[in-house]
Amino acid sequence: MNDNTMVTIMGFSPLQLMFYFAALLAIVASLKVVTGKNTVHALLYLVVSLLAVAVCFYLMGAPFAAGLEVIVYAGAILVLFVFAIMMFGLSQDETINAPQTQVFTLSNISLWFGPSIIAMLLLAQLVFSIENSAIQEKLTANIIDAKQVGILLYGPYLLAVEIASFLLLAGLIAGYHFAKPEGVSIDKQDEPGRHV
Amino acid sequence: MSAIPLSHILILACTLFTIGFIGVIVRKNTLFILMSLEVMLNAVGVAFIGAGSVWQQADGQVMFILILTLAAAEVALGLALLIQMQRRFNSLDIDLLSKLKG
Numbered sequence: 001m002n003d004n005t006m007v008t009i010m011g012f013s014p015l016q017l018m019f020y021f022a023a024l025l026a027i028v029a030s031l032k033v034v035t036g037k038n039t040v041h042a043l044l045y046l047v048v049s050l051l052a053v054a055v056c057f058y059l060m061g062a063p064f065a066a067g068l069e070v071i072v073y074a075g076a077i078l079v080l081f082v083f084a085i086m087m088f089g090l091s092q093d094e095t096i097n098a099p100q101t102q103v104f105t106l107s108n109i110s111l112w113f114g115p116s117i118i119a120m121l122l123l124a125q126l127v128f129s130i131e132n133s134a135i136q137e138k139l140t141a142n143i144i145d146a147k148q149v150g151i152l153l154y155g156p157y158l159l160a161v162e163i164a165s166f167l168l169l170a171g172l173i174a175g176y177h178f179a180k181p182e183g184v185s186i187d188k189q190d191e192p193g194r195h196v
Numbered sequence: 197m198s199a200i201p202l203s204h205i206l207i208l209a210c211t212l213f214t215i216g217f218i219g220v221i222v223r224k225n226t227l228f229i230l231m232s233l234e235v236m237l238n239a240v241g242v243a244f245i246g247a248g249s250v251w252q253q254a255d256g257q258v259m260f261i262l263i264l265t266l267a268a269a270e271v272a273l274g275l276a277l278l279i280q281m282q283r284r285f286n287s288l289d290i291d292l293l294s295k296l297k298g
Contacts, residue, residue: 015199023208030212030235034219039227046231053238056208060200060249065257069241072264077234077271084275085227088282138199148254149261157258164265171269178276181283 015135018125019059025118026052032114039085043078044115048122050074055122059129061139064146205246212239226281226288230274237267 012020029049036042050073057066129135153161212235219232241260248256278288285292 013199019200020204023204026208027211027215030215033231033235034215034223034228036228039225042228042231046234049235050238053212053242056242057245060205060245062245062249062257062260065241065245065260068261068264072268073234073238077268080271080275081227081231084278087279088227088288142199142249142252144248144252144254144257149257152254152258153261160258160262164262167269168265171272175272175276178273179279 013138014132015059015138018129018135019056022052022055022059022122022125025121026056029118043081043085044112047074047078048115048118051119051122055126059139061142062144064149202246202250206243209239209243209246212242224290226278226290229290230271230278233270234267237263
């Protein structure tokens with residue numbers, strides 16, 4: 001109804017306030033990652049921290065980077081972490097000493113409570129900033145879309161893209177080499193003397 | 197001109213980087229060290245995107261994509277090394293890796 005109160009709250013525009021809130025959530029989640037005892041718990045907080053940073057990217061006018069952050073970082077890299085933790089088992093984990101009751105206690109819900117609260121806050125923030133016309137007006141004014149990034153990637157930065165592909169290939173080969181079980185060699189099985 | 201001042205974006209990036217750096221220094225579990233490294237790389241990405249949005253150039257996002265590939269390769273390698281370490285020492289304590297100490 002009165003737009004003048006919406007435009008600036010305490011001298012900040014609503015876009016700025018949204019950014020500061022997402023930044024605060026990212027910092028809190030990162031602190032929980034660093035100070036956590038339980039690996040799975042810390043991993044959940046790391047996902048939430050990356051999501052908060054993605055919201056920051058969106059509010060900075062880089063929706064392509066925000067999508068990449070969610071898909072590649074929170075979607076692919078963190079799944080690697082999850083698989084690694086599954087391989088290590090829970091022997092590295094302090095929760096093995098936790099009480100194994102099925103009762104709905106405070107310590108039970110605290111496992112997923114914090115990350116889900118922060119994720120809900122981020123969702124509410126995103127919905128609010130999509131619905132708010134003042135924020136959208138400011139966002140569309142200075143947006144850098146995927147087309148500009150693609151033109152740069154395959155223009156002046158072509159050599160960097162090639163080098164990045166080499167880096168990924170090196171990571172693939174080295175990951176295969178190091179994660180192979182010890183003493184198992186593929187060419188040893190094909191030696192003719194073994195098939196007696 | 198972006199709506200968010202560059203100094204505030206840089207403060208966010210510095211804070212996240214410091215949190216990750218403290219994690220790398222303090223933690224003894226190698227898995228947590230890798231997670232803190234992720235937080236540090238992410239902070240660098242925030243700085244690049246912020247600079248790109250302030251000057252309205254797409255170069256910042258190009259750099260962010262390169263950081264993304266770097267992080268993917270680093271995590272794949274680091275987790276493979278961690279699997280080796282778990283197999284050898286049955287532990288992820290970073291202090292066990294002291295063979296190179298003189």
